[in-house]
Amino acid sequence: MALNDQQIYRYSRHILLKGVGGTGQEKLLNSRVLIVGAGGLGSPVSLYLAAAGVGTIGIVDADEVDLSNLQRQIAHGTSDIGRSKVDSAAEQIAELNPDATVEKHPYRLSAENARDLVAQYDFIVEGTDNFPTKFLVNDACVFASKPASIGGILRFEGSTMTILPGEACYRCVFRQPPPKDAVPTCAQAGVLGAVAGMLGTVQATEALKYLTGVGTLLSNRVLSFDALSMEWRTVRVKRDHKCPVCGDNPTITELVEYEQPACAIRPGEGISQTRDEHQLSGVR
Amino acid sequence: MTTAFGANAPEAVNNRENWGGIRMSDQKEQKADRTVDLLSEVCPYTFVKSKLELEQMETGQILQIHLGNSESASNVPRSVDLEGHEVLSVDQTEPSHWVVTVRRA
Numbered sequence: 341m342a343l344n345d346q347q348i349y350r351y352s353r354h355i356l357l358k359g360v361g362g363t364g365q366e367k368l369l370n371s372r373v374l375i376v377g378a379g380g381l382g383s384p385v386s387l388y389l390a391a392a393g394v395g396t397i398g399i400v401d402a403d404e405v406d407l408s409n410l411q412r413q414i415a416h417g418t419s420d421i422g423r424s425k426v427d428s429a430a431e432q433i434a435e436l437n438p439d440a441t442v443e444k445h446p447y448r449l450s451a452e453n454a455r456d457l458v459a460q461y462d463f464i465v466e467g468t469d470n471f472p473t474k475f476l477v478n479d480a481c482v483f484a485s486k487p488a489s490i491g492g493i494l495r496f497e498g499s500t501m502t503i504l505p506g507e508a509c510y511r512c513v514f515r516q517p518p519p520k521d522a523v524p525t526c527a528q529a530g531v532l533g534a535v536a537g538m539l540g541t542v543q544a545t546e547a548l549k550y551l552t553g554v555g556t557l558l559s560n561r562v563l564s565f566d567a568l569s570m571e572w573r574t575v576r577v578k579r580d581h582k583c584p585v586c587g588d589n590p591t592i593t594e595l596v597e598y599e600q601p602a603c604a605i606r607p608g609e610g611i612s613q614t615r616d617e618h619q620l621s622g623v624r
Numbered sequence: 625m626t627t628a629f630g631a632n633a634p635e636a637v638n639n640r641e642n643w644g645g646i647r648m649s650d651q652k653e654q655k656a657d658r659t660v661d662l663l664s665e666v667c668p669y670t671f672v673k674s675k676l677e678l679e680q681m682e683t684g685q686i687l688q689i690h691l692g693n694s695e696s697a698s699n700v701p702r703s704v705d706l707e708g709h710e711v712l713s714v715d716q717t718e719p720s721h722w723v724v725t726v727r728r729a
């Protein structure tokens with residue numbers, strides 16, 4: 341598929357990039373990315389991927405747009421209140437770039453549908469506000485050998501890691517969701533809207549890097565920042581051979597769903613952690 | 625010339641200086657495997673389209689790029705060089721016509 345004249349102009353700033361070029365742009369146009377959650381993180385992710393010319397963008401979200409979302413969920417507008425988030429995001433993507441086709445999945449990601457859904461895509465971006473979905477996406481991606489970016493934000497902080505087949509998975513680092521009510525949600529603790537943009541654009545960048553093959557991915561690392569001090573840090577993590585899902589003798593062989601909502605990527609205190617505990621205690 | 629093309633600038637490029645930036649096309653014609661007419665394009669699209677041509681070529685093949693303004697005539701060779709290709713010559717054949725010959729890396 342050769343780029344037409346409109347596309348050469350639209351994507352000229354990508355084509356100029358060493359390592360991307362027309363070849364990389366064509367890869368993007370032929371790529372399929374699944375975005376889990378069309379909220380604070382999913383909004384910038386879906387808009388940047390659409391603008392970048394990712395050819396097919398799947399969006400999973402069962403929710404409708406609420407007035408309290410608009411402070412950070414920039415894929416939706418005031419006139420979208422009450423509409424399905426998937427419809428609202430799809431409309432803004434269509435306006436942004438007709439090269440991007442949206443596959444709407446207006447339902448909740450579940451143990452029943454997760455594996456089949458992730459199997460249809462090249463890269464998965466998880467940006468929901470709850471831990472059960474992070475573990476569900478992680479496990480489904482491990483089972484289906486798919487790469488993914490998992491991210492979370494809370495208050496003024498954000499964290500993310502990229503999981504690749506054979507490298508450290510989310511569960512290698514965080515064994516299981518924190519106990520119910522151990523961690524506040526965005527709805528309880530608040531979140532600075534622009535922090536969603538900070539982390540979402542990191543996740544979108546990881547997806548674009550993976551799809552074009554440039555750079556070094558955020559695998560075997562957890563990136564965190566605190567917007568109040570504007571300190572960013574990465575902590576190295578390793579694949580754990582005792583990991584219950586990707587380890588040598590996995591004990592989790594089917595998708596499981598947990599109940600318990602929360603915002604941050606880090607399950608937080610009270611969770612049983614392994615030898616990585618001291619390393620991760622600094623991750624905030 | 626070292627600033628524009630690096631220390632290993634090809635002889636043909638260095639010759640530009642001797643001609644005050646203008647070389648008549650009396651040099652031995654490089655047989656081009658591909659030619660692209662960008663006379664009506666401006667920066668950065670002259671390089672964007674040159675790059676797209678080069679991506680479709682094989683290592684060692686020769687691309688002849690026709691440019692219609694001096695800005696492109698100075699920018700395209702530099703950008704092509706930064707991408708690692710070899711600029712063989714830059715010739716001004718008419719007041720508003722430059723021919724850049726490149727060997728694909």
Ligand SMILES: [Zn+2]
Binds near residue numbers: 508579580
């Ligand atoms: Zn693991």
